Amino acid sequence: MKSIEDCVVGIVGLGLMGGAIAMALRNCGALTKNSNTAGGDRLLACDTDSETLKAALAEGVIDEGFPSPENMLPRCDLVFLCLNPSTLLRFLDTRMNAFKPGALITDIAGIKGNIVDAVEKNLRADLDFIPGHPMAGAEKGSFGGAKNVNFHGKNYILTPLKRNKSENLEFLKALICRMGFGRITETTADEHDRKIAFTSQLCHVIAAALIDCESDTGITRFGGGSFEDLTRIAMLNAPMWTELFLENRKELLARIEQFEKSLDKLKNYIVSGEEASLQENLQQVRERRTAMIG
Amino acid sequence: MKSIEDCVVGIVGLGLMGGAIAMALRNCGALTKNSNTAGGDRLLACDTDSETLKAALAEGVIDEGFPSPENMLPRCDLVFLCLNPSTLLRFLDTRMNAFKPGALITDIAGIKGNIVDAVEKNLRADLDFIPGHPMAGAEKGSFGGAKNVNFHGKNYILTPLKRNKSENLEFLKALICRMGFGRITETTADEHDRKIAFTSQLCHVIAAALIDCESDTGITRFGGGSFEDLTRIAMLNAPMWTELFLENRKELLARIEQFEKSLDKLKNYIVSGEEASLQENLQQVRERRTAMIG
Numbered sequence: 001m002k003s004i005e006d007c008v009v010g011i012v013g014l015g016l017m018g019g020a021i022a023m024a025l026r027n028c029g030a031l032t033k034n035s036n037t038a039g040g041d042r043l044l045a046c047d048t049d050s051e052t053l054k055a056a057l058a059e060g061v062i063d064e065g066f067p068s069p070e071n072m073l074p075r076c077d078l079v080f081l082c083l084n085p086s087t088l089l090r091f092l093d094t095r096m097n098a099f100k101p102g103a104l105i106t107d108i109a110g111i112k113g114n115i116v117d118a119v120e121k122n123l124r125a126d127l128d129f130i131p132g133h134p135m136a137g138a139e140k141g142s143f144g145g146a147k148n149v150n151f152h153g154k155n156y157i158l159t160p161l162k163r164n165k166s167e168n169l170e171f172l173k174a175l176i177c178r179m180g181f182g183r184i185t186e187t188t189a190d191e192h193d194r195k196i197a198f199t200s201q202l203c204h205v206i207a208a209a210l211i212d213c214e215s216d217t218g219i220t221r222f223g224g225g226s227f228e229d230l231t232r233i234a235m236l237n238a239p240m241w242t243e244l245f246l247e248n249r250k251e252l253l254a255r256i257e258q259f260e261k262s263l264d265k266l267k268n269y270i271v272s273g274e275e276a277s278l279q280e281n282l283q284q285v286r287e288r289r290t291a292m293i294g
Numbered sequence: 295m296k297s298i299e300d301c302v303v304g305i306v307g308l309g310l311m312g313g314a315i316a317m318a319l320r321n322c323g324a325l326t327k328n329s330n331t332a333g334g335d336r337l338l339a340c341d342t343d344s345e346t347l348k349a350a351l352a353e354g355v356i357d358e359g360f361p362s363p364e365n366m367l368p369r370c371d372l373v374f375l376c377l378n379p380s381t382l383l384r385f386l387d388t389r390m391n392a393f394k395p396g397a398l399i400t401d402i403a404g405i406k407g408n409i410v411d412a413v414e415k416n417l418r419a420d421l422d423f424i425p426g427h428p429m430a431g432a433e434k435g436s437f438g439g440a441k442n443v444n445f446h447g448k449n450y451i452l453t454p455l456k457r458n459k460s461e462n463l464e465f466l467k468a469l470i471c472r473m474g475f476g477r478i479t480e481t482t483a484d485e486h487d488r489k490i491a492f493t494s495q496l497c498h499v500i501a502a503a504l505i506d507c508e509s510d511t512g513i514t515r516f517g518g519g520s521f522e523d524l525t526r527i528a529m530l531n532a533p534m535w536t537e538l539f540l541e542n543r544k545e546l547l548a549r550i551e552q553f554e555k556s557l558d559k560l561k562n563y564i565v566s567g568e569e570a571s572l573q574e575n576l577q578q579v580r581e582r583r584t585a586m587i588g
Contacts, residue, residue, distance in 0.1 A: 128514045135518030155515060185515045195516035200507060203520035205560050206500060208579045212556035213549075214492060217586045221449055222489040224429030226497035229523045232581040240575035244563050245572065255507075256561050260554075262506035266499050267550050270539050278539065282532035285502045289528040291511045 001104060001171045002077065004030045004178075007042070012069055012091065014047040014056055016138060016237075017108050018082030019146025022061050024179040033063060038140075043224050046072045052143045073098040078175075081107040084240045085247055096124055104168050105129045110196065111247045112159045112189035120161060128168045133157040133192065134181065135200075139235035153182035157196075180245030197251035202259060204241055205252070207234040236284040295398060295465045296371065298324045298472075301336070304370030306363055306385065308341040308350055309400050310432060310531075312376030313440025316355050318473040327357060340366045346437045367392040374399040378534050379541055383412050384401045390418055398462050399423045404534075406453045406483035406492065414455060422462045427451040427486065428475065429494075433529035447476035451490075453483040491545035496553060498535055499546070501528040 001007075009031060011018045022045060025031045033040040047053055050110055053065030066072040069091075073079065077100065081088055085102035088109055099105065105127060109115050112131050119129045135155040138148040156176050173184055187195075210227075211234045220227070245252055269278035295301075303325060305312045316339060327334040336356035341347055358515045360366040363385075367373065371394065379529055382403055393399065401420060403409050406425050413423045432442040435549040450470050455465055467478055481489075503581030504521075505528045514521070539546055562571035 010536065021321040125358070135516070137518065154519075155517060157516065183515065192516075199513060199516045199521040200518055203504070203524045205557065205564075206504070206524065207520075208576055209553055209556040209560055210497070210500070211579045211583050211586070212559070212575065213552040215582070217582065219489060219493060220586050221477060222429070222451065222486075222493045223449060223587075224431065224494055225448075226501075226527045227493040228587060229526060230497045230500065231583055231587075232523060233513060233520045234579050236576060236580055238573050238580060241576055242569055242573040246567055246569060249564055249567070253561065256564075258507040258555070260501055260557070262503040263499065263550070263554070266503055270499075270543055270547060270550075271510060273538060273540055273543070275536055280500055280530045281506065282530060282535055285505045285528050286530055288509070288511065289505050289525055292505070292514050293517075293522060294345060294524075 001165075001168055004078075004171070004175055007031075007077040008075050010069075010072050010079045011043075011045040011062070011082055012073075012079060013050050013087075013247050014045045014062070014065075014084060014143050015084040016050075016141045016143070016145050016149060017134065017136075018045065018047070018080065019061065019143040020136070020138075020149035020151065021082060021108070021134070021179070022056065024151055025175075026061055028178045028180065030175065030178055035121070044058065044072050044076060047143075049143075055143060061229060062162045069095055070098050073103075074100050075102060076100055079103060079105045081105060083107070083109075085111055085115065085243050086155055088115065092118050092122060096122060098125055099124065101126050103127055104172065106132045106172060108132060108134055110200065112157075112192045112246050114247055116159060116161065116189040129161065130164050130172050131158075131159045131161070131171060131189065132172070132176075133196070134176075139232060141237050151180040151181070156181040156184045157192055158184060158186050159192050160186055180198050185217075193248050197248055197255045201241075201244060201248060201252045202255040204233050204234055204236055205245070205256060208236070210234065231233075235282050295459075295462055298372075298465070298469055301325075301371040302369050303335075303337055304363075304366050304373045305339040305356070305376055306367075306373060307376040307381075308339045308346050308356070308359075308437050309376060310342075310435045310437070310439050311340075311356065311428065311430075312374065313341065313346075313350065313437040314430070314432075314443035314445065315376060315402070315428070316350065316475070318445050319469075320355055322411060322472045322474070324469065338366050338370060341437075343437075349437060362442055363389055364392050365453065367397075368394050369396060370394055373397060373399045375399065377401070377403075379403045379405055379537050382409065384414050386416060390416060393418065393421055395420050397421055400426045400436050400466060401528065402426060402428055404538050405495065406451075406486045406533060408541055410453060410455065411482040422457075422459055422465060423455065423485065424458050424466050425453045425455070426466070426470075427453075427490070428470075433526060435531050445474040447474070450475040450478045451486055451558060452478060452480050453486050454480055488545050489540050491542055491549045495535075495542060495546045496549040498527050498530055499539070499550060500553070501525050502530070504528065
């Protein structure tokens with residue numbers, strides 16, 4: 001892989017995360033326009049929404065915009081596929097021939113098992129694909145919300161394939177650090193999907209259930225921060241999270257059931273007035289949370 | 295009631311909230327030392343922990359500290375009782391004769407039904423007691439954490455009694471605004487306990503259950519903010535929250551069951567792969583959360 005300073009990078013899908021990645025690549029200084037490439041254009045993006053492309057060009061976030069990928073992909077040394085899982089799978093199915101020979105590809109999908117399966121079956125032999133998941137987001141979606149996504153110090157999960165070239169993996173990890181992420185974890189797709197079912201999907205289900213069970217919008221007069229914090233992520237992108245929940249169904253259901261057991265334990269202490277057991281459990285929780293995050 | 299500038303104020307219990315209230319009273323300019331009172335001392339506090347009193351005096355948060363209330367209460371025109379509910383009830387039982395004639399008293403307990411009952415039964419005829427609940431807090435408790443409590447723009451609930459003098463209610467509301475709170479809601483103790491069971495207690499039970507069901511402290515490598523936000527309040531003061539959960543048992547259990555039903559609905563959509571229903575529910579949740587908080 002050449003130096004990032006000599007690469008042309010393509011973003012497929014300039015939504016919330018695609019936009020945030022384009023901004024991070026631009027702002028970290030890795031992708032300023034330069035004369036090494038034809039026309040100096042180095043940060044390309046394709047999106048079906050022409051207004052998004054227009055805005056991204058006007059803000060200087062990208063150098064060139066494309067309504068569809070066929071003219072963009074052949075120019076890109078590195079491609080970020082920033083699509084919902086189902087769109088990503090269709091894209092890999094239909095656009096495989098458009099990639100530049102030897103290109104490095106990565107994605108940002110919140111589920112990795114089915115993506116890895118598809119890549120392992122269908123990837124062209126000359127391409128390298130490193131599945132990834134940047135652990136960041138924002139409540140207000142689409143390109144307009146991208147500037148509110150903060151990568152600084154955040155987690156980034158990679159689920160490398162056996163066939164990945166180690167130089168490409170090192171290249172991508174260095175770029176991720178440069179974009180501001182604080183910690184990169186390499187793991188398997190299965191392990192990713194198991195852990196994410198807990199830290200991300202279960203939390204979104206809980207936030208949604210909390211909002212679902214109270215119809216009085218004036219309830220916020222009684223809020224002190226807890227309710228607001230627990231339901232911030234209920235401002236979710238419904239089509240995307242529907243996909244994530246259903247695609248990771250088995251792991252997510254296991255986590256929901258585990259949570260229900262813990263909730264039931266606390267509920268039973270309250271029902272039966274077991275003061276000492278309740279207090280002991282809450283104290284253990286406090287200590288465990290402190291050990292987890294501090 | 296005289297002007298706050300001529301009052302001597304006493305804080306009973308200089309923990310997290312007592313400390314934060316003392317700081318807010320001091321910082322808003324209502325309680326600078328002045329010569330209208332004997333010795334100019336206007337902000338008094340009692341606490342059983344001598345180190346806390348020493349620190350509060352050294353930091354200029356209070357003017358005088360007392361190891362017990364009997365010498366402090368007779369001097370105070372306004373008293374903030376900043377105690378856990380059970381300690382507060384005992385205090386009202388044993389210290390009623392120590393208050394200054396005509397004093398205005400308020401509390402900060404997170405449950406109001408039993409406090410209001412006790413006050414209505416036992417309050418001295420010359421005293422006025424306005425039950426209150428400032429909706430603010432911080433994870434790291436005791437006086438040392440008080441500076442991290444932010445009152446700015448927060449909610450404050452008052453559950454006035456029929457016998458409260460309207461001039462005292464207006465006086466307390468003006469002072470609450472001056473301390474930085476953004477919205478005061480007056481309601482009944484029953485309504486407070488019903489709503490708080492949802493916005494506060496249920497959220498704390500959920501956060502505790504989330505931590506309870508995962509023992510791997512390394513799970514945070516897979517966190518993207520959701521898990522961190524949903525479990526911040528799992529750093530709870532175990533004895534106090536045990537009291538709050540058990541004292542408000544009936545309302546809290548009703549809320550837990552309501553939440554379980556909503557969680558079950560989402561779970562069933564996932565189990566049966568009802569994509570359209572799941573997506574529709576998530577979209578409704580997003581819209582409702584937006585209407586609630588924006």
